[in-house]
Amino acid sequence: xxxxxxxNLSVAFGAKRVVQGVSFHVDxxxxxxxxxxxxxxxxxxxxxxxxxLPATGGNRxxxxxxxxxxVLRATPNALRELRGGVAGMVFQEPMTSLxxxxxxxxxxxxxxxxxxxxSGVALDAEVKAALIRAGLGxxxxxxxxxxxxxxxxxxxxxxxxxxxxNNPKLLIAxxxxxxxxxxxxxxxxxxxxQLKRELSMALLLITHDLTIVxxxxxxxxxxxxxxxxxxxxxxxxxxxPQHPYTRMLLATEPRGRPAPIAPDAxxxxxxxDVRVSFPIRRGFxxxxxxxxxxxxxxxxxxxxxxxxxxxxxxxxxxxxxxxALLRMETSEGxxxxxxxxxxxxxRNAMRPLRARMQVVxxxxxxxxxxxxxxxxxxxEGLAVHEPGMTxxxxxARVAAALEEVGLPADTTNRYPHExxxxxxxxxxxARALVLKPRFLVLDEPTSALDVSVQxxxxxxxxxxxxxxxxxxxxxxxxxRVVRAMAHRIMVxxxxxxxxxxxxxxxxxxxxQPYTRALMQAAFLNE
Amino acid sequence: MTLSPIxxxxxxxxxxxxxxxxxxxxxxALFVLTLFAELIANDRPLVARVDxxxxxxxxxxxxxxxxxxxxxxxxxDWQDPELERAIAERGFAIWPxxxxxxxxxxxxxxxxxxxxxxxxxxxxxxxxxxxxxARVIYGFRISVLFGFTLTIIASCIGxxxxxxxxxxxxxxxxxxxxxxxxWSGMPQLYMLIILASIIAPGFWTLLLFMLLFSWMALTGVVxxxxxxxxNLDYVRAARALGVSDRAIMxxxxxxxxxxxxxxxxxxxxxxxxxxxxxxxxxxxxxPPGSPxxxxxxNQGKNNLRAPWLAFxxxxxxxxxxxxxxxxxxxxxxxxxxxxxxGGAR
Numbered sequence: 069x070x071x072x073x074x075x076n077l078s079v080a081f082g083a084k085r086v087v088q089g090v091s092f093h094v095d096x097x098x099x100x101x102x103x104x105x106x107x108x109x110x111x112x113x114x115x116x117x118x119x120x121l122p123a124t125g126g127n128r129x130x131x132x133x134x135x136x137x138x139v140l141r142a143t144p145n146a147l148r149e150l151r152g153g154v155a156g157m158v159f160q161e162p163m164t165s166l167x168x169x170x171x172x173x174x175x176x177x178x179x180x181x182x183x184x185x186x187s188g189v190a191l192d193a194e195v196k197a198a199l200i201r202a203g204l205g206x207x208x209x210x211x212x213x214x215x216x217x218x219x220x221x222x223x224x225x226x227x228x229x230x231x232x233x234n235n236p237k238l239l240i241a242x243x244x245x246x247x248x249x250x251x252x253x254x255x256x257x258x259x260x261x262q263l264k265r266e267l268s269m270a271l272l273l274i275t276h277d278l279t280i281v282x283x284x285x286x287x288x289x290x291x292x293x294x295x296x297x298x299x300x301x302x303x304x305x306x307x308x309p310q311h312p313y314t315r316m317l318l319a320t321e322p323r324g325r326p327a328p329i330a331p332d333a334x335x336x337x338x339x340x341d342v343r344v345s346f347p348i349r350r351g352f353x354x355x356x357x358x359x360x361x362x363x364x365x366x367x368x369x370x371x372x373x374x375x376x377x378x379x380x381x382x383x384x385x386x387x388x389x390x391x392a393l394l395r396m397e398t399s400e401g402x403x404x405x406x407x408x409x410x411x412x413x414x415r416n417a418m419r420p421l422r423a424r425m426q427v428v429x430x431x432x433x434x435x436x437x438x439x440x441x442x443x444x445x446x447x448e449g450l451a452v453h454e455p456g457m458t459x460x461x462x463x464a465r466v467a468a469a470l471e472e473v474g475l476p477a478d479t480t481n482r483y484p485h486e487x488x489x490x491x492x493x494x495x496x497x498a499r500a501l502v503l504k505p506r507f508l509v510l511d512e513p514t515s516a517l518d519v520s521v522q523x524x525x526x527x528x529x530x531x532x533x534x535x536x537x538x539x540x541x542x543x544x545x546x547x548r549v550v551r552a553m554a555h556r557i558m559v560x561x562x563x564x565x566x567x568x569x570x571x572x573x574x575x576x577x578x579x580q581p582y583t584r585a586l587m588q589a590a591f592l593n594e
Numbered sequence: 595m596t597l598s599p600i601x602x603x604x605x606x607x608x609x610x611x612x613x614x615x616x617x618x619x620x621x622x623a624l625f626v627l628t629l630f631a632e633l634i635a636n637d638r639p640l641v642a643r644v645d646x647x648x649x650x651x652x653x654x655x656x657x658x659x660x661x662x663x664x665x666x667x668x669x670x671d672w673q674d675p676e677l678e679r680a681i682a683e684r685g686f687a688i689w690p691x692x693x694x695x696x697x698x699x700x701x702x703x704x705x706x707x708x709x710x711x712x713x714x715x716x717x718x719x720x721x722x723x724x725x726x727x728a729r730v731i732y733g734f735r736i737s738v739l740f741g742f743t744l745t746i747i748a749s750c751i752g753x754x755x756x757x758x759x760x761x762x763x764x765x766x767x768x769x770x771x772x773x774x775x776x777w778s779g780m781p782q783l784y785m786l787i788i789l790a791s792i793i794a795p796g797f798w799t800l801l802l803f804m805l806l807f808s809w810m811a812l813t814g815v816v817x818x819x820x821x822x823x824x825n826l827d828y829v830r831a832a833r834a835l836g837v838s839d840r841a842i843m844x845x846x847x848x849x850x851x852x853x854x855x856x857x858x859x860x861x862x863x864x865x866x867x868x869x870x871x872x873x874x875x876x877x878x879x880x881p882p883g884s885p886x887x888x889x890x891x892n893q894g895k896n897n898l899r900a901p902w903l904a905f906x907x908x909x910x911x912x913x914x915x916x917x918x919x920x921x922x923x924x925x926x927x928x929x930x931x932x933x934x935x936g937g938a939r
Contacts, residue, residue, distance in 0.1 A: 394834055422836030435827035438600060439849045445828075448845075449835040499831065 069096045070133075071238045071270045072117060072155070077130035079112050079121065087112050087294045089130075094238060099264065099271040101285035101302070103278060103317070105518035106489070109294035114242050114274045118151050135237060153183045156231030160243035162223035166215040172199075172226045173211025179230040194233070201266075202229035203259050220382075221252035228259065235267060242274045249381035250545065250589040257284055276518065278317060282306055290314050320520040322552035324527075326375055327534040329555060333371040335407065336539040337393060337425075337507045340367045342401040344385070344392050344563075362388040363399070364563040368541075372506065373533060375540040377554030377571065379547060379586065385563035386543045390509040393541065394425055406506060423453045426500035430512035432492035436484040442495050443480030446470070449503045469502040470495075473528060490521035494528065501532065509541045514549050526552050547590035551575050559583050607928040614924020621917040628735040635692035635728035638672040642687040644680075673701065692716070694725035696732040696885035708893075708900040718902040720893050726903065730910050732885035737914070740797065741866040744804055749855060749862070751805070752812030757843050757851065759813065760820025767817070774810050782807050790878045797880060804869060811862060815854040823847035853929045860922030864915050871911060887911050 072094040079087040087109040094100045104110045115121050117132055119139055132139040135154045137146060151157075159165040166175060176195045180186060186194055196208040202225040207213065215223055224244060231239060241260065245253040261284055264271050273285060281288050281302060289299040290311065298311040309315045343366075345359040363385045370376055378386045392399035395410060395418055403411045405425055410418065429435040436445055446466045450457060457465075467477040473494040484492055493513060500508060510529065514522040526549060533540060544550050550557060550571070557574045559566045559582065567580045578584045609615050633640060638651035644661050651672060658665030662680055670677065673693070681687050694700060694715075700723045703709050707723035717726035759767045789795065789803060823829055824847065832842050873879035874888025887907055894904025 396830065396834060419836040422834060425834075427831065427834045429827040429831060431827055435831050437828045437846055437849075440845075448832065448837060452836050452838075452841075496831070499835070503835070 070094070071096050071135060072272065073131075073133040074113070074117065075131040075133075077113065077116060077128070077132060079109070079116055079128050085294060087116070090291070090294075090296050091130075092289045092296065092299055094270045094272055096237065096270055097264070097268045098286045099261075099273060099284055100287045100289060101273040101275060101281040102289045102291060103275055103281055104291035105276060105317075105520065107293075108291040110274050110291050111242055112294075113291070114157075114240050114272065117240060117272070118155060118157060119147060120151075120157070148182070152179055152231070152236070153234050154236055155238040155240055156234070156236040158224070158227050158231050158239065158241045158244045161247050162220050162227060163215075163247070165227055166223055168215050171212045171214055172207070172218070173213075176226065176230045176233055179233045183234045198229040198233040199226070201232060201263065202226070203255075204229065219252075220248050221256060224248060224252075224256055225259070228256075228263070232263060232267065232269075236269060238270045238272060239264070240272045240274070243276070244273075245280070246276075250547070251381065251585050254589040260284070278321075278519070290317070316520060320523040322514075322523045322526045322549050324530070324552055326530055326553060326555055327373070329371055329373045330537075333373050333537065335369060336372050336374075336405070337368070337370040337541070338402075338404045338407075339369075339393055340402045341365045342367070342389065342392055342399050342403065344388050344397055344399045361563050363392060365401070366558075366560075366563075366565055367401075368558065370507065370539040370541065372537040372539055374556070375533065375542050375554045377550035377557040378541060378543045378560060379545060379550055379557060380560035381545060381586075383562075384560040386560050387511050388563075389560070390427070390511055390541055390543050393507075394427055394509055396427075420453070423449070423503040424505050425507040425509070426503060426505040427509040427511065428493070428496050428500055428513045431516050432489050432496060433484075433516070435496050436492055438484055441481050441483055442470070442475075442487070445484075445495060446480075446499045446502050449499060453503055465502055466498075469498040472501060472532070473498045488521075489517050490524060493517060493521075493525055497525075497528070497532070501536075504536075505538070507539045507541070509543070511543045512545070513542075515544065515546060522549060529553065547575070547586060559586065604928040607930070608924050611924035611927045614920045614922075614927070617917045617920035618924070621914075621921060624734065624914075624917075625738055628731050628738070631731045631735050634690055635694060635696070635725070635731050636690045637693065637695045637698040638670075639687035639689045642672075642681060643685040645684050673698070692725065692728050692731075694728040696729045697724065697883055698728070699723050700725055708897055708903060710900070711902055717906050718900065720890070720903060721897055721900075726890070726906055729885045729890065730887070730906060733887045733890065734910060734914065736797070736880070736885060737867050737870055737887055740801065740870050741863045744801055744808060744866040745859060745863045747801075748805055748808040748866075749812055749859065751809040753816050753848070753851065753855060755809065756813035756816025757820050757848065760817040761824055761839070761843055761847070763821065763824075770813075774813060778807070778810050780807065786873065786878055794881055795879065800870070800873070800879065804866070808862075808866065808869075811865075812855055812858060815858070816851045819851035819854055820847055823850050857922075857926050857929050860918050860925055864918040864922070867911075867914065867918070 070093050074093065075091050077087055077090045078085060090113055092100065102110045102113060112121065116128060117134065117139065128140055134150055137150060139147070139150065142150065166172070173195055176198050177191055180191060180194050180198070195211065199205070199207050204222065204225050207222070218226065244260065245256050248256060257280060260271060273280070275281060285302050287300065288302050288305050290297050290305070290313065292313050298305060298309065298314045305314060306318065309318055342363055343361070344363040345361045347356040348358045348360060349355065350357045366389055368376060378389065380386045388397055391397040393403055395403070401411070402409060405421060410421060443463070443466050446469055447462050450462050450465055463480070466480060470477055470479060475491060475494055475498070484495070487495065513529070514525050517525060529540070530553065532538060540553070542550060542553050554571045556569065557571045558568045559580070561582055567574065567578065567583045574583070575587060578587050627634065632652055636652060640652055642649040642651060649656060649661060651670070656670050657667050658670040658677065659667045661670055661677070700715060700719050703719065703723055707719050708721045709715060709719045709723070711718040715725050715727065717730065720726055720729065755770065759770045786803060793799065795803070820843070829842060829846050832846055870879060871886070871888035871891070874886040875892045877892070879888055880886050887910060890903060890907040891911070894907050897903055
């Protein structure tokens, strides 16, 4: 029996068509995955299934049939019945999809009372049952807890509990695990699969992660630029992809290994027993009552041309460590750049050294000033470190840096919004490279990018390392990318190093249980 | 000069708000016109030609003896009927459309002042027999100039203070915040009354005094923008490049804070105009005799038999403030990131 049938759906915002002619169906009890990169229209398609798009995105055409009802022409009352009653929805961001001012018990109860006239003890029992189903058995006596008291994974479970509270026939999950740590991701996906079996409901999974598709979906719909390019059974599509785009998606997982390090490579960055702690202040005089230890005694040494991958889940202190090495976060312990101790140097003494060590941030949208052109952004560092340089010489250096990261030189006068995410990350890399640094902190440089672009950026970074003998501190939570980039890997948890070793050995034979769990979550499909 | 795409979109948004767009042009036209108030309303001719000599009384002072051979060696009174007749006989004079300055007393009124509107005094005269139309033109100019000067200087101080607080945070922020809280608790009006009893307030002393308090309006928003901005990735990237604090504040964070500032600007401006008018109304404002809209309103209150006084004051002040608010709304629309030009409201 078909639960959801989408026929020839088109959605336009103003004059821009973001979804065109999409058709697919979801049968009872099966999992259908919609995959695509950002901007492919997969989320808009999912939101349209419950008519959750804002009124301005009103130019919908086609037909959506949910449990026999025409969604696009349903009355508001009928629509409310469908939402939550027939189809539940789980969103990407567990931080913002729960109301921070309401207790979790109340939010789950609301989902129930909207569709069933329950109250008092019966409602309480129903809320507890929903939470137990979502794997939150320990939370049943904490119904008054607020979202901020819960971890990301727990919040996502509350969302799932609320979405499934009325036994819907279909659950739409829009990137349900993207914002979560890898080990939590695996748990949530397992939960969804289990609930699907128990409640014999259908699951429409929107994701960009092909690993998830392969492991959890029955059928897959591949979208690109608002249109479906291919759909079929997962096994068939993965075994013999028909469309070139699908083939490209499947082939673009970051592969390969970094170039070997020269045996006589000099030491670029050495740190011993680095500690970072943030004071917790309380009371009227804001006295320091305690410290949060973000990094607790980490030592490392990096040679020219070497990449040290730092992995760990959110809150493990890996980004703070990177910033501490750059002296952008106050820390204790010794830090030496090219044999020179930099801990305790004044700002003015640090300034010339800033050109020797640079950073590339995660979010290519946030790390470029929207009001400056690409040329201005890249040239800013030159203006600081080589103030005597003529404007023509500077322009030449900027053009050379752009060319090195694979962007045409005529892009200097364009503004960040005119570039794609991958191109912006290239500009951020060019900004760091133009100063000819020796040491580069790469803080999740590929996490915000689409898979196909990730592979290109990894390729670019490896090429630049081989050419200039750069030392990278590569911070990431994505073990597949780290394995393709790093010579050595350091696993961090709660500010401490859990395990450290050669990349090959560490991924193949993890010693610590925590590392093993990480590896399992990341490489299960292999 | 190439405009950044954000600026282009904002201009389009601004223009899309037709009411604000036209308000801006009307206000600009009125302001430019009143900037040349001396050429519109004056008690001396623009140009006079007597016995083959050219005179430009608007820009230069002449003694009566310069004009007429039998004149007295005192400053020429161009309103003097004798002089007027002599000029008519021996040459000509071109007068501005209104033959009075804000402080010239209308002679031969033929009735007690305040006199109702007539062909000679378009908006009537006030209780000291001064032409209301001329006073309104000069009053508009001084109000707007006062407002502009106050707003611009106050904004500069406010932005600088907010920027320092937000960017450095910590103890500096804490001390500054407490200072502002105490300072904003000062009773402005009473202090002004005390001040007025010590010195006679003029344009600049009033401005300086208002400045002491009005800079605080913007610090809050600017501080918030800088607090947010200092942790943006591109600001951190600039810090990693070794860019100095001042350059980071100006180049990277200030453009964000300018949005809040510019959105506030027309409203601050209308606020400043209102403050000046209310001080004048209470008699603690500009020195006696100055053309002032507040003083006109006060006269309207004291001469209820002469409704043209209160009516004129109300219409002029009301129009000016309405135009400014409309402009402010358009500016606010222009900076609204969710608004697309020509998009649905």
